[in-house]
Amino acid sequence: MPTADRIVVIGGGITGVAAAHRLVTLTSGTDTEIVLLEAEERLGGKIRTSRFGASLIDESADAFLLRTPHAVQLASSVGLGEQLVSPTSASAGIWAGKLYPIPSDLALGVPTSLTAVARSGLLPTTALARAALDLVRPRSSIDHDSIGEWARSRFGYHVHDRLIDALVGSIYGADTDRFSLQAVPQLHSLSQAGRSALISGRKLRKVASPQGGPIFGAPPLGMEQLIHSTVAALQQHGEERARVISGSPCRSLQQTNTGWVVNDIEADGVIVATPAHHASRLFDGDLRTALGSFDTSDVAIVTVRVTANEWPEHLQNRSGYLIPKSQQRLVTAVSFASQKWSHLAQEDGSQILRISLGRDALPIDRLSDADLVNHAIEETSQQLGIHINHAETRVSRWTHAFTQYRPHHAERVAAIDGLLPRHLQLAGSSYRGIGIPACIADGTRAAEELLASMAN
Numbered sequence: 001m002p003t004a005d006r007i008v009v010i011g012g013g014i015t016g017v018a019a020a021h022r023l024v025t026l027t028s029g030t031d032t033e034i035v036l037l038e039a040e041e042r043l044g045g046k047i048r049t050s051r052f053g054a055s056l057i058d059e060s061a062d063a064f065l066l067r068t069p070h071a072v073q074l075a076s077s078v079g080l081g082e083q084l085v086s087p088t089s090a091s092a093g094i095w096a097g098k099l100y101p102i103p104s105d106l107a108l109g110v111p112t113s114l115t116a117v118a119r120s121g122l123l124p125t126t127a128l129a130r131a132a133l134d135l136v137r138p139r140s141s142i143d144h145d146s147i148g149e150w151a152r153s154r155f156g157y158h159v160h161d162r163l164i165d166a167l168v169g170s171i172y173g174a175d176t177d178r179f180s181l182q183a184v185p186q187l188h189s190l191s192q193a194g195r196s197a198l199i200s201g202r203k204l205r206k207v208a209s210p211q212g213g214p215i216f217g218a219p220p221l222g223m224e225q226l227i228h229s230t231v232a233a234l235q236q237h238g239e240e241r242a243r244v245i246s247g248s249p250c251r252s253l254q255q256t257n258t259g260w261v262v263n264d265i266e267a268d269g270v271i272v273a274t275p276a277h278h279a280s281r282l283f284d285g286d287l288r289t290a291l292g293s294f295d296t297s298d299v300a301i302v303t304v305r306v307t308a309n310e311w312p313e314h315l316q317n318r319s320g321y322l323i324p325k326s327q328q329r330l331v332t333a334v335s336f337a338s339q340k341w342s343h344l345a346q347e348d349g350s351q352i353l354r355i356s357l358g359r360d361a362l363p364i365d366r367l368s369d370a371d372l373v374n375h376a377i378e379e380t381s382q383q384l385g386i387h388i389n390h391a392e393t394r395v396s397r398w399t400h401a402f403t404q405y406r407p408h409h410a411e412r413v414a415a416i417d418g419l420l421p422r423h424l425q426l427a428g429s430s431y432r433g434i435g436i437p438a439c440i441a442d443g444t445r446a447a448e449e450l451l452a453s454m455a456n
């Protein structure tokens with residue numbers, strides 16, 4: 001491994017923390033100092049867990065995918081591997097005038113069995129007939145790189161609206177008509193694997209999950225535990241090897257003849273692990289313009305408590321539900337946290353609900369916290385036919401939460417990579433994946449590529 005005196009990582013969200021962890025590991029046995037610089041007093045960025053009543057409830061991400069290795073590997077290497085918990089067997093629903101069970105055997109919203117979709121009752125018969133045309137239609141062009149266009153060309157309007165857009169849109173805070181197919185690997189492979197998306201989805205499901213097992217996992221004290229454990233693992237290397245400086249925004253990033261100066265810290269290499277719109281402010285010229293040009297969407301999560309006597313029996317085996325775009329006002333999804341996670345079941349039988357509002361083309365930034373609570377409670381009460389009181393509520397606002405991967409996003413990222421100066425890497429949720437495993441993978445990649453470039 002190359003030796004360097006100091007490497008600075010800017011941004012203490014999961015990407016930056018994972019990058020710093022990888023750098024410390026790869027430079028073990030050297031004197032290289034890794035400095036992690038975070039603007040806020042609190043580390044974690046968009047990962048935040050806080051108390052709601054007696055329970056620790058996530059204010060944003062509450063689970064990560066187990067079937068891609070990066071989050072599980074990081075959790076294991078910082079001592080959380082054995083502790084990870086998975087959701088209960090409660091199942092999710094779709095709200096379309098009433099609550100329908102989500103069809104089984106979906107691959108990110110893409111049906112792999114029309115019988116399962118028919119059984120759910122979610123689609124009218126004409127829509128099922130249209131969806132079946134996927135089996136005989138010629139391969140779809142994907143030059144447009146839009147999830148919406150591709151999904152409708154295969155299955156028609158209803159499958160796109162009620163399943164694919166509902167699922168993918170809620171993960172990415174997106175309007176899938178304006179979201180890159182190529183940027184969502186599971187859907188992109190389906191579009192490439194064969195003529196029929198349904199048949200390809202069936203094959204890919206078998207490969208992705210040969211023995212079943214849980215799809216999602218999380219640390220038992222909430223997602224912020226992954227941040228704390230990773231930072232603790234960093235700090236075990238001692239102050240000389242790993243320094244974490246929070247409450248210290250990077251305001252200036254200057255390239256010198258020999259390396260970089262970050263604020264007043266000299267460094268041999270830098271990883272900028274902030275969202276692109278923050279990163280853009282650190283650069284000039286084309287790089288600044290390119291990084292500043294990504295659209296983002298704002299979301300909020302309103303957490304509420306529903307008393308036990310208000311909670312109807314027919315909701316007791318449910319983990320929550322999604323609301324398709326055609327049915328949305330401001331609420332896009334509702335998670336029944338105390339039924340989704342067994343450790344969050346409440347002693348008094350009350351239910352904690354996490355209600356998501358807003359996405360691309362469904363702005364919420366003009367609303368006050370009180371408005372958000374009112375909308376969340378009114379829409380959810382109406383959908384579930386229950387009374388939710390205002391006694392215990394919490395609003396978590398996530399401005400610029402999700403970079404929108406517009407069609408041909410990958411080409412924009414490649415162009416940005418081509419503009420990067422020497423010994424500097426960009427990483428994070430704006431570029432190669434939004435989910436926690438993808439952010440960890442990107443932080444790890446940035447660490448490895450930076451060290452490799454410094455060795456040359």
Ligand SMILES: Cc1cc2nc3c(=O)[nH]c(=O)nc-3n(C[C@H](O)[C@H](O)[C@H](O)COP(=O)(O)OP(=O)(O)OC[C@H]3O[C@@H](n4cnc5c(N)ncnc54)[C@H](O)[C@@H]3O)c2cc1C
Pocket residue numbers: 010011012013014015016037038039040043044045046047059060061062063064065248249250251273274275278279299301398401402427428429430434435436437439
């Ligand atoms: C509501 C919501 C729900 C989500 N749910 C899930 C989920 O269930 N599963 C999942 O896998 N993913 C989920 N995600 C996505 C995932 O949580 C994020 O994509 C990921 O946490 C982003 O991490 P990051 O480190 O790239 O960016 P961030 O978390 O934004 O971290 C960047 C950090 O950089 C800091 N910073 C910015 N500018 C500077 C500067 N100049 N100097 C120093 N520091 C700076 C910021 O303060 C911040 O701490 C969700 C996201 C949201 C918002």
